[in-house]
Amino acid sequence: MSDDKSRLDAITGLSCTDISDALDRLGIPGQCFGIMPLDRNFRLAGRAWTLRYGPVGQDRGTVGDYIDDLGPADVVVLDNAGRLDATVWGDLLTSTASRRGIAGTVIDGICRDMDRSIELNYPLYSRGNWMRTGKDRVRVEQTAVPVSIGGIRVEPGDWLKGDGDGLVSVPASRIDEVLAIAHEVHDAEERIRAAILDGASLREARASVGYHTLQTRRA
Structure with a gap:
């Protein structure tokens, strides 16, 4: 992101759970x-x-x-x-x-x-x-x-x-990558929610976006 106003808007629109999962994936x-x-x-x-x-x-x-x-x-x-x-x-x-x-x-x-x-x-x-x-x-x-x-x-x-x-x-030095992954987590959970409302089972909806590894640290 190019400026702190954009970063502030982005972090404001996310939840602590979104950011927590992103931190876990990055090992922060x-x-x-x-x-x-x-x-x-x-x-x-x-x-x-x-x-x-x-x-x-x-x-x-x-x-x-x-x-x-x-x-x-x-x-x-x-x-x-x-x-x-x-x-x-x-x-x-x-x-x-x-x-x-x-x-x-x-x-x-x-x-x-x-x-x-x-x-x-x-x-x-x-x-x-x-x-x-x-x-x-x-x-x-x-x-x-x-x-x-x-x-x-x-x-x-x-x-x-x-x-x-x-x-x-x-950390200020990691904010952009944390926000990018937090948005990914947020969007995945929104897709799960929409699938459930369309009649999918929770198991099916989670599997479709790889829910159980969204926060897993990557090699």
Whole structure:
């Protein structure tokens, strides 16, 4: 594909399951385990802007005032090492991100103030939500660095897709081949669905497109 707008349109039109199968065929780890939408209607697609947190030390540190520098097609990706006892995202960040048109937020950890996110239909993907602040508990270690999200390495600029089934990450250097195969998977399943509606058995419909090997890694 020739430009990022085309890539964004393409990844938006695919499901996480389409992309997951494509990742499997190519041998790319990209399924972010345990990172789920906090509302099943949330959807996101865009490129990763990354931040890594760590526990506070003697100098305390802050949770960061980064949101004003981001915009549309950015996905905020926050690595809080999977912590479930301290949040790194809440009401004010949601309100600002929504106003700026940011594509969504992904957290290996938890967030709070879910009511605002649902009210604004701002996509949040995380390990859950709880009310206790991360202030004076975590601090920004680095931004624009590789991070770990659900056991997957996510680098700045990588592509992310989220829907009701979870979150997948695609390395920026592999996006075009992943999208091509994901479209192949999507089209094959649509053909199976159409054949079933025309009266074919599931066995026949699957066999006609080689369903059981769509995601199999190729030599």
